[in-house]
Amino acid sequence: MIKRSEFYGQEFAYQKNRRFFATIAEGLEKEGGEELTALGALEAEPVFRGIHFSAEPAALYGIVYQSRLCSRILAPLISFDCHSPKYLHKTAMKLPWELLLNKSGSFAIGATVANSRIKHSQYAALCLKDAVVDYFRDKFGRRPDVDRQDPDLLLNLHIDQDRAVISLDVSGGALHRRGYRQKVVAAPMQETLAAAIIRLSGWDGERPLVDPMCGSGTLLCEALMSSCRVPAGYLRRKFGFENLPDFDRQKWLELRREIDHGIVSLPDGLIRGTDISKEAATSTRSNLNMLPNGSDVVVKRCSFVDGGPLENSVIVCNPPYGVRIGSQEGAADLLKEFGSFLKHNCRGSAAYLYYGRREMLKMIGLKTAWRKPLRNGGLDGVLAKYEMY
Numbered sequence: 001m002i003k004r005s006e007f008y009g010q011e012f013a014y015q016k017n018r019r020f021f022a023t024i025a026e027g028l029e030k031e032g033g034e035e036l037t038a039l040g041a042l043e044a045e046p047v048f049r050g051i052h053f054s055a056e057p058a059a060l061y062g063i064v065y066q067s068r069l070c071s072r073i074l075a076p077l078i079s080f081d082c083h084s085p086k087y088l089h090k091t092a093m094k095l096p097w098e099l100l101l102n103k104s105g106s107f108a109i110g111a112t113v114a115n116s117r118i119k120h121s122q123y124a125a126l127c128l129k130d131a132v133v134d135y136f137r138d139k140f141g142r143r144p145d146v147d148r149q150d151p152d153l154l155l156n157l158h159i160d161q162d163r164a165v166i167s168l169d170v171s172g173g174a175l176h177r178r179g180y181r182q183k184v185v186a187a188p189m190q191e192t193l194a195a196a197i198i199r200l201s202g203w204d205g206e207r208p209l210v211d212p213m214c215g216s217g218t219l220l221c222e223a224l225m226s227s228c229r230v231p232a233g234y235l236r237r238k239f240g241f242e243n244l245p246d247f248d249r250q251k252w253l254e255l256r257r258e259i260d261h262g263i264v265s266l267p268d269g270l271i272r273g274t275d276i277s278k279e280a281a282t283s284t285r286s287n288l289n290m291l292p293n294g295s296d297v298v299v300k301r302c303s304f305v306d307g308g309p310l311e312n313s314v315i316v317c318n319p320p321y322g323v324r325i326g327s328q329e330g331a332a333d334l335l336k337e338f339g340s341f342l343k344h345n346c347r348g349s350a351a352y353l354y355y356g357r358r359e360m361l362k363m364i365g366l367k368t369a370w371r372k373p374l375r376n377g378g379l380d381g382v383l384a385k386y387e388m389y
Contacts, residue, residue, distance in 0.1 A: 217284030
């Protein structure tokens with residue numbers, strides 16, 4: 001790495017205005033903006049599938065370390081009009097890449113393209129990759145490697161209406177990969193979606209939280225992390241912001257110690273889960289044990305009926321939709337039985353059910369208090385709230 005002073009005072013875009021961009025699942029933009037503001041972001045402006053915001057270095061580190069809802073955090077390096085692959089390559093070659101990446105290091109590029117003369121995202125990523133490689137080869141006679149699995153540096157290229165933005169992914173990878181999910185069953189829920197469900201439920205730890213069909217335990221893990229103030233990035237080994245030329249390691253280490261010191265214990269019996277599948281119950285227990293206080297979450301192998309009444313509780317659940325139980329017909333029968341269980345055995349409780357298929361709303365036989373569309377990977381699902389009186 002060369003010192004920043006050798007770059008003759010030139011700055012990357014984020015250094016000039018301290019503006020960053022968080023990507024987030026469709027439908028969670030408002031909640032994401034509120035979370036970022038609570039974590040120290042300034043001037044948070046939600047847009048479609050993202051939030052623009054400002055942050056000083058310490059706030060940025062804390063946001064990346066603690067955000068439960070955002071998918072990635074990006075630091076823009078340069079934005080420019082981009083009408084051709086040749087101009088993309090030429091402009092990218094002007095960036096001082098040695099400030100971000102060692103010539104013996106590795107990098108990867110993610111790209112999105114829309115409404116532009118460059119039509120294909122993979123081709124756009126290839127053009128940027130060639131520019132980075134050519135820059136190092138021309139200046140140092142040696143080039144960094146491409147590593148799509150565990151790169152030292154992760155770049156993001158976004159081109160929309162012939163306007164390109166090259167950013168450094170300060171997350172260092174998708175933030176939903178918390179690191180606790182060592183074992184999974186079929187069709188696991190994405191961690192950021194599970195965190196959103198816990199947030200949208202309004203659960204504050206005053207009543208027990210129960211997942212009666214816990215699967216891999218993602219909802220239970222996110223509830224535990226929220227209740228005990230465990231930062232979302234607690235198990236991550238590295239972060240992309242460590243590649244920023246103005247990264248302050250001492251400030252980051254002090255901040256991380258302060259945040260981790262705020263982790264609190266879990267009251268007995270506050271979070272519980274059941275699943276009729278032995279594999280699911282085992283996976284849930286294994287995943288919970290990766291987290292502080294995870295052994296204090298009660299997990300039992302039994303059906304929701306055998307688990308007993310769930311009165312005056314917050315119930316969160318992602319009912320199977322034909323994957324784990326083998327057929328959509330079986331899913332319909334299970335939902336009908338579960339709806340009857342909620343109606344007759346869960347007095348005073350509120351249930352928040354996420355359906356991977358919206359038609360499942362009609363199968364449970366209960367009236368919703370509200371519903372909110374939420375995407376889970378490629379699934380166009382919906383979260384529904386039910387009040388049990």
